[in-house]
């Protein structure tokens with residue numbers, strides 16, 4: 001049976017980009033071998049997290065809809081692993 | 087970097103609301119509220135650092151301060167009335183600096199006090215003694231040669247650099263007796279590497295934001311001239327990026343890639359002429375940090391530098407011809423271009439890529455969600471390619487006659503080793519066309535860029551692919 005892929009949305013809105021979010025565009029190619037094929041990475045215009053301070057600081061991404069603030073490639077990889085473990 | 091970007095965004099927000107004088111004193115308090123803890127020793131120190139960084143964003147050298155009690159609102163008022171700019175582009179925020187020890191080698195507690203003591207034996211200055219069974223370096227005699235680090239079998243000796251001094255390729259930044267760094271403008275080439283390297287954000291670029299907004303308020307028309315590297319800065323195609331300038335309130339936008347086409351045409355002709363008249367090689371001239379490097383540090387290379395002007399120069403010439411009374415703003419990837427704009431007869435002000443991004447954030451514009459504007463006049467693919475290293479070479483090769491045998495060499499980033507290499511070229515150069523980019527990767531690696539250079543290069547390539555070849559258009 002096909003395992004459902006983890007969905008990652010990385011924000012490429014202006015604020016997230018300005019605060020270092022462009023690096024997140026490299027996520028797919030930085031995935032360690034064991035995670036490849038298990039994750040679906042997409043870009044998105046402003047995810048609207050930046051307009052609500054309670055969400056934390058940009059850059060933002062989501063993993064299966066869960067908001068990740070101050071996202072970096074390494075943080076997202078760690079969070080994807082957590083998501084897989086449940 | 088992130089603090090600087092937040093500061094720029096806050097300043098632009100006040101400028102948009104025309105409340106700079108009223109609002110600027112509050113920024114340090116808003117960013118470092120009393121109860122949220124501090125990054126440095128205390129919240130007051132944090133606020134003082136922010137104050138001085140804001141002073142740079144108002145276009146001042148920190149050393150311009152006469153009275154410490156002068157509030158930011160006074161600087162904002164004076165900046166609003168200022169009519170003169172200077173070509174000093176970078177300023178050291180002394181309040182943020184002085185945290186680094188002088189460059190040195192230090193013995194860590196990994197030292198096992200071994201019997202062979204290779205560090206002591208190999209030290210050419212006898213600067214190492216053993217105290218309580220551990221090596222200890224006498225810094226009054228140590229000359230930082232690094233021998234001890236190389237020979238220690240336990241890797242117990244570490245090199246502690248001063249990041250800005252380490253990054254500066256020309257030795258233009260150094261400590262005074264008070265431990266604070268200062269920039270020697272007679273040596274500085276305005277590459278901005280110190281600004282990128284300093285982990286305290288103590289080097290700031292002086293901004294022209296106040297001037298740009300003042301002209302806009304006074305009803306002047308603004309003309310943006312965007313450097314080719316802008317194509318890689320946001321997740322948006324060139325049409326969207328050009329459109330964003332209209333949204334910000336600019337009246338006209340030019341791609342400097344059009345000026346790059348003129349540079350290509352003239353540079354290809356100049357290369358042909360020089361090589362045919364027996365010159366061994368020619369170097370490019372479009373990177374102003376490189377041309378300053380030659381002027382200030384490699385005099386012997388001067389005769390080999392192309393006399394062709396930079397893409398910005400030709401774009402500004404065209405823009406000035408079309409808009410004789412408007413305000414020309416160059417949108418720039420690095421402080422060296424800001425320096426160049428100051429000396430350009432047609433450019434009025436510079437807006438860095440960072441300032442452009444912060445302006446969009448302050449204005450609530452998401453460039454990736456904008457409609458893509460129709461581009462009526464495309465520059466060439468090669469002109470757009472100037473934004474990355476290798477781009478100038480490709481362009482010149484495309485226009486040079488096929489009979490001209492070009493052996494190209496690329497200096498992709500200036501550091502001390504690259505300077506040594508450049509110095510050797512007048513005696514023996516392995517090629518006949520040398521492209522020099524001060525930043526690794528070219529302008530997409532400039533110190534004002536927003537995007538990761540790898541991501542930027544991908545997008546720049548898309549912008550290049552969307553444009554016609556230089557051989558198919560009339561330059």
Ligand code: FES
Nearest residue numbers: 011013016046050
């Ligand atoms: S720009 Fe990323 S959430 Fe708004």
